[in-house]
Amino acid sequence: MTAVATQEIPLVDLRAQYATIRDDVRKAIDEVLDSMQLTIGPNVRAFDEEFATYIGTKHSIGVGSGTDALQLAIRACGVSGGDEVITVSHTFFATVEAILYANARPILVDVDERTMLMDPAAVAAAITPKTKAIIPVHLYGRTVDLKPLRQIAQDRNITIIEDAAQAHGALLDDGTKAGAGGRVNCFSFYCSKNLGAYGEAGSITTNEDRLAEELRALREHGQSTRYYHPVVGYNARLDEIQAAILRIKLRKLEQWNARRRKLAHMYDERLKDSGVVTPEIPSDERRHVFYTYTVRVGGGRRDALRTHLGERGIGTQIHYPVPIHLQQSAQFLGYRKGDLPVTERVASEVLSLPMFAELTDDQLERVSDAVRSFAKAH
Numbered sequence: 001m002t003a004v005a006t007q008e009i010p011l012v013d014l015r016a017q018y019a020t021i022r023d024d025v026r027k028a029i030d031e032v033l034d035s036m037q038l039t040i041g042p043n044v045r046a047f048d049e050e051f052a053t054y055i056g057t058k059h060s061i062g063v064g065s066g067t068d069a070l071q072l073a074i075r076a077c078g079v080s081g082g083d084e085v086i087t088v089s090h091t092f093f094a095t096v097e098a099i100l101y102a103n104a105r106p107i108l109v110d111v112d113e114r115t116m117l118m119d120p121a122a123v124a125a126a127i128t129p130k131t132k133a134i135i136p137v138h139l140y141g142r143t144v145d146l147k148p149l150r151q152i153a154q155d156r157n158i159t160i161i162e163d164a165a166q167a168h169g170a171l172l173d174d175g176t177k178a179g180a181g182g183r184v185n186c187f188s189f190y191c192s193k194n195l196g197a198y199g200e201a202g203s204i205t206t207n208e209d210r211l212a213e214e215l216r217a218l219r220e221h222g223q224s225t226r227y228y229h230p231v232v233g234y235n236a237r238l239d240e241i242q243a244a245i246l247r248i249k250l251r252k253l254e255q256w257n258a259r260r261r262k263l264a265h266m267y268d269e270r271l272k273d274s275g276v277v278t279p280e281i282p283s284d285e286r287r288h289v290f291y292t293y294t295v296r297v298g299g300g301r302r303d304a305l306r307t308h309l310g311e312r313g314i315g316t317q318i319h320y321p322v323p324i325h326l327q328q329s330a331q332f333l334g335y336r337k338g339d340l341p342v343t344e345r346v347a348s349e350v351l352s353l354p355m356f357a358e359l360t361d362d363q364l365e366r367v368s369d370a371v372r373s374f375a376k377a378h
């Protein structure tokens with residue numbers, strides 16, 4: 001039998017969070033099961049309203065996942081075969097997958113070295129007459145500046161679709177919330193997210209009534225009323241159990257995000273001069289909700305630090321090791337190594353440390369000590 005080191009401090013501890021809301025969650029699940037209203041019903045309708053109010057949009061349309069959200073949003077914006085959609089290569093695969101589902105061409109641009117987010121200058125250089133949409137990704141919980149993107153998009157009939165899958169509650173550059181800045185915007189409630197379901201779930205937010213109506217139809221096989229299908233849609237429904245759980249968790253989100261920010265400040269302080277580059281905290285710190293706390297480790301030492309932490313029972317992750325333009329399945333797009341130098345460097349250096357609202361001060365000290373002890377030894 002091989003010995004497996006127990007992860008004393010996991011990257012994300014979902015059980016620790018569950019312990020704080022267990023009674024409410026079990027009661028809510030019981031109520032749904034007693035009612036046997038399992039798909040779009042009172043909880044989905046209530047969550048759609050509560051989430052829209054929280055984000056500050058007229059509508060939220062709960063769907064089956066963040067990938068569903070992106071797929072439906074892209075389709076509702078009229079993106080189709082031959083169109084180009086600009087996004088980053090330094091993101092989770094689903095952002096690009098959703099563009100491909102629409103038979104559109106993803107145009108992958110480089111990120112800014114400091115923020116590791118979409119570089120507006122690279123977007124400007126990638127615009128062509130075929131550009132139909134731009135998808136900024138608020139990666140790690142930090143929001144992309146939308147102002148320069150709006151300047152690029154305006155007068156060109158280009159739609160901005162935010163991928164806010166990692167940025168629940170983060171503020172945009174104009175002080176509104178992520179998810180209120182594009183024409184349609186997408187959230188994932190994947191279990192590890194700042195607002196995570198206990199299964200699959202997502203949402204699309206928008207201020208446009210007609211689009212909201214279309215999206216509500218698309219999430220249910222394109223039906224307008226039951227069994228009448230003016231368009232071909234998807235099975236992309238949010239289910240009642242997930243919606244009931246999300247309603248409970250939404251009430252805690254601000255408090256959880258505040259704790260994440262506090263932890264980020266503590267890491268920042270403790271990891272000074274530890275040989276890793278800590279993520280920049282924006283001047284308005286409310287622009288970052290620290291879905292992940294992702295440091296950079298240069299000099300080819302990243303993987304050794306990861307091993308060092310793993311040996312001490314500390315969970316880490318690489319978000320993300322292979323940029324999309326270098327993924328095997330994306331070869332047909334014709335990109336090569338070297339095409340997006342900042343993205344490629346970032347992918348070789350990033351390392352996410354434990355980050356979740358229930359991480360204790362003591363646990364954070366132990367992670368920081370372990371990072372510092374690596375620096376001393378190397």
Ligand SMILES: Cc1ncc(COP(=O)(O)O)c(C=O)c1O
Binds near residue numbers: 067163166187
């Ligand atoms: C940036 C980003 N986009 C899209 C998705 C897709 O969301 P889901 O996993 O809920 O389909 C995720 C989450 O996993 C994500 O992090």
